[in-house]
Amino acid sequence: MKKVEAWSAEDVSDWLNKEGMPEYIKVLHQTDGPALLSLTKADFTVPPLSRMSPDGGERLLERIEILQIETHIEDHKNGHANGHIGGIPNGTSKLQRNGTLGKKDFETKIRIPIPTVEPPRSSFPTEWGKTGIAFIYAIICFVTTTVVISVVHERVPPKEHTPPLPDKFFDLFDRREWAFSICEINGMLLVGLWLIQWILLKHRSIIGRRFFFIVGTLYLYRCITMYITTLPVPGMHFKCSPKLLGNWEAQMRRIMKMIAGGGLSITGSHTMCGDYLYSGHTVMLTLTFLFIKEYSPRRFWYYHWFCLALSAFGIFCILLAHDHYTVDVVVAYFITTRLFWWYHTMANQQSLKKTSQSNLLSRVWWYRLFQYFEENVNGTVPRNYQLPLSARAFHWNHAVKYSRLDIQ
């Protein structure tokens, strides 16, 4: 059957006959295919058509539409898909069967909504406000930690009264005095490297937010564990500053000194005892390494191995110096890694950013805070680098682009 557009007047008449509408033949004997298709309701309101059709031409118009559809189907047979077909097995065709005379039963165009799963378009809005909030949260947690250390210091049993607890590592390895300095130097190196790397990142606001939040939460947990049960000093070599029972002013000064020195023994600010479970040094060493590895190009394996060595050796030196119990270090490592991986899994997986019955990661207490921070971040944050304060963005790594395509 040739296309309607190619019909001549004769074809039209034949068709009208076939369709059982011979009354129109006389009136439409001049119309050919295109003209037939262009008939509208308005044409039936004026003579001569108005005289011929009792129903305002509806039937004829319907038949014309069917004809159009049939030719479309022919087209589809020949490979021209254009999206509106009736009666596809998996389509959702709207049918109105209401038992009337059938005029309304017919749906000419049936829309099939095909749910297209569009990959979420990545967007990484900077939102420095949220990073600021995360920063304040971290600062609050740091200050709280220092206050709690100061409080706990008053309750540490003196080493003569409660000797150091038995520890497997201490049984195997004797104490080395220089070890703790190495640990702190490694820690400072790692923090410095991470800082430089962070400044060079393009999406530093998002990543900074994550760092501050995780660090803050880890120190908050640390406050709790330090406070509820006080472990005795791990070694007789400890020199704890005297207790300032009730002397608030001196305690405040001690707190300030600790904050100023960053809690490090090298700076002479860590003279208080009692902050053993769990080890803050391990937290910083582990966390900076995790962040460095996560947000640097994958091919910098030598850099990753170097940082891993710094981190591992630093942790080993904590124990070698008998400055923390083994359980402090193990618990700190566990909590840091779990929190880091938990947060990043939720951040990278869109389906985990909504609470649902199957999303059990959402049952942590900080889930709302996490949603607040990460709601507008769509997709995995790419490792792009950009010098700060300059508009020039350069991509170190072509592989970064590939990984973006992979993920999306």
Added chain:
Amino acid sequence: MAASELIEEDVRIPVEAIVTSLNSPAQTHPQRVANGNPTRHALTLSPPADDHDGTNRSERSGLCSLVLIQSLNRKLKRRCEYEKICAKEEHTDRLPNEWWKTGVAFLYALFNLVFTTVVITIVHERVPDKSVSPPLPDKFFDYVDRVPWAFTVTETNGLILVGLWLIQWLFLKHKAIVGRRCFFLIGTLYMYRCVTMYITTLPVPGKHMVCAPKLYNDSKGKIWRILRLISGGGLSLTSSHLMCGDFLYSGHTVMLTLSYLFIKEYSPRWMWWYHWFCWALSISGVICILVGHEHYSIDVVIAYFVTTRTFWWYHTMANTHELREAPNNYLSRVWWNPVFNFLEKNVQTTVPVVFLSPRALLSSCKERYHMIGIERDE
């Protein structure tokens, strides 16, 4: 996908014909030829209108419509093919039972429980004496004095919760999968406990604790102790818990928390009263541990933390299937990821909370024994 399926050689146009005769408005029921396909588009066909003769029109239209219906019927039968929709068949494969994997998990849990008992016995030898190392300062102990019967409450609650969970588990349809998860988590948590107990030994939390004497080199005596502890389940109620040193972290908290988490996870949502009851049992049990001065607060807090995190971690990995192929699946960086893959590889969907009625349970048991009987006969 959709486009290529649409363009096919023999285009199936499922049709339904609603035949109405237009000139008889009184006719209200159009005759329909349905051919059973869900989506149709209806054609209205009208019999050839005849201007001249009005009286015979209705009869003629009636006859015409009948003819039409018949012809349509024939055409439809020729043209339309039926599509088979396979729905239920794959469903059973998505949650395969694989009882042998549950067996492996059970052995893993058993091994870890026995290992824990061995470690407790070893650690007991190293616990500093009460006189040498007094109990550590603990905030909870400062506020709440010791109540002697509190620990019995804890253990009773623990037994009730474990019993409830056992009954619930028996009635679950997907026992094998859920049991596997339970055994794995118990095993892992007790293994972590072995590590933390062993590396640093905390002193006894209270002067009331009576520790059995140390058996320095008496291996036989130690083995007897291990067996006694295992047979009593490590409970004070059964007088099997005479050894000290297993403080960080608290095994009682682990059992209370874990059984509550499992009960809640695998029971219907509308049974909120049941959840609240179990929650109350769990929380009161945990608080009573502290009230009885049997563990430090830190033991309980760390036990709660490790249990909940591991439980939620495992279940999220099991339920979120996008994670399995995702490149940034940090959850898979845990050391037990290979074990997880082994256990959950063939579980392709979230385990639904479906229970079997007691009759169904008995009949399935009978069936299994019957089949085993047949196999043996052969």
